[in-house]
Amino acid sequence: MPLPTHVILKELRKLHLRRFQEPVDEELRGWNWDKPPIRPRAYLGLSVIDAAPYCPTRRDVWLRKAVKVPPELNEQLKVGLTIHEIIHATLKCLRKYVLTTQHPWTTYEDVLEEVMKAVNIPEGMNGWGTQLIKYMIIQTLAEASWNVVGEGATPWLPWISEVRVDGSSLGLSKNLRIDALTGSNILVDFKMGKPCENHKLMVTAYAMALEANLEVPIDYGIIIYVNGVNDSLNIKSEPIYVTSELRKDFIDSRDEVVDMLLSDREPPKAQACIPSCPYRNQC
Ligand code: SF4
Known part of the structure; x- marks a missing residue:
């Protein structure tokens, strides 16, 4: 996992306090998709x-x-797509090994080899792209062991990646894909580059689409910014409380586009x- 569980729990504690002080207006939950203001003026997918x-x-x-x-596949887009490929390929590959009794070091070597073969890393990010794979494997193996409670217990991965969700009731696509969801229902979105206001609106859209489908509150998200230069990898996170204000901003933005x-x-x-x-x- 790109972020250790103890870091997520620490961030969550700060968000709990914010949620207590500014609770979400229930009218703005995704499960109210059939009523204004959530109901879209048109369903354009x-x-x-x-x-x-x-x-x-x-x-x-x-x-x-x-x-x-069609959008032009520029350098920035290529790097962004490669980061997503690396993260998803590494988690997919690790899921195969985590339930085996293989020694973690052998797993590290096997997963590294498989992911390096599976993902075509552009030349400019060879160094830090490889560091990202190594970092993901080490973090995930550590997390899998951390979650084992008691002798003979089975290790598990605390995140599910590439979660599909139907956003059509909100006027969005039927096939939205969320980067990951943690065991405590925190939505995870990977981005590259600098933080930007519409990143928060994107997390809000996913949270409301999940609420529309699961009928449970999704109040928190984490945006993980992955960047790098040469061999140096830079990972930062921004925890998000999906406030009423963000929900209104997302609805306004969607309605203006429609x-x-x-x-x-x-x-x-x-x-x-x-x-x-x-x-x-x-x-
Ligand atoms: S930011 Fe908007 S106006 Fe500028 S090039 Fe892109 S689409 Fe065109």
Whole structure:
């Protein structure tokens, strides 16, 4: 796991206090999908990035959904996709070994070899990409042992990765994919680059989609930022309490996108574009 359980528990303690001081307005729970303000004006099967876009004028969504321009696979996107591939391939591979009696060191070597073969790491992130695989294996093996209680107990992985959820009742896609969910229902989203306001809205969208499906409150998320230079890996986390305010912001953002697409109105170019926008050459 990219974050040890004791770190997550420490973060959770701070969030409990916030939740106590500012409880979530029950009207804004995802299970109220059939009533305003959660009920969408139209069911357009938006992705989470469509409903909480990076572009200040939402022109990226218009290009993608109305003009059908595919995003350009730029360096930043490639690195982001590789980080996700590494994390999911490592967890998938470890799940095979964690229930065996194989020595942890042999497991480390076997998983490292398998993941290195399975993932094509771009040249620029060879060093820190490999460090990420090693770090994930060591953390996960340590967590699996940490969770064993009593002699003869079975090790288990405290996270499930690549969780599928149906977001259609909120006007989102039927096939949303959440990076991971911890045993204590904390939603985990991996990102690269710098923290950005729409990352919190994306976590909120996933939390509300889970509430709509599971009918249990999902109040917490953690965004894990994975970055690196040469051989040096940098992992930071940002715990999120999915407040009423974030929920309203997500609903407003989704509704503005729906209105823009229904009106077929071309949004203007943004005055300040994000450097990594995959539409820079086609906008
Ligand atoms: S290039 Fe700028 S205006 Fe165009 S979609 Fe990207 S951020 Fe928006």
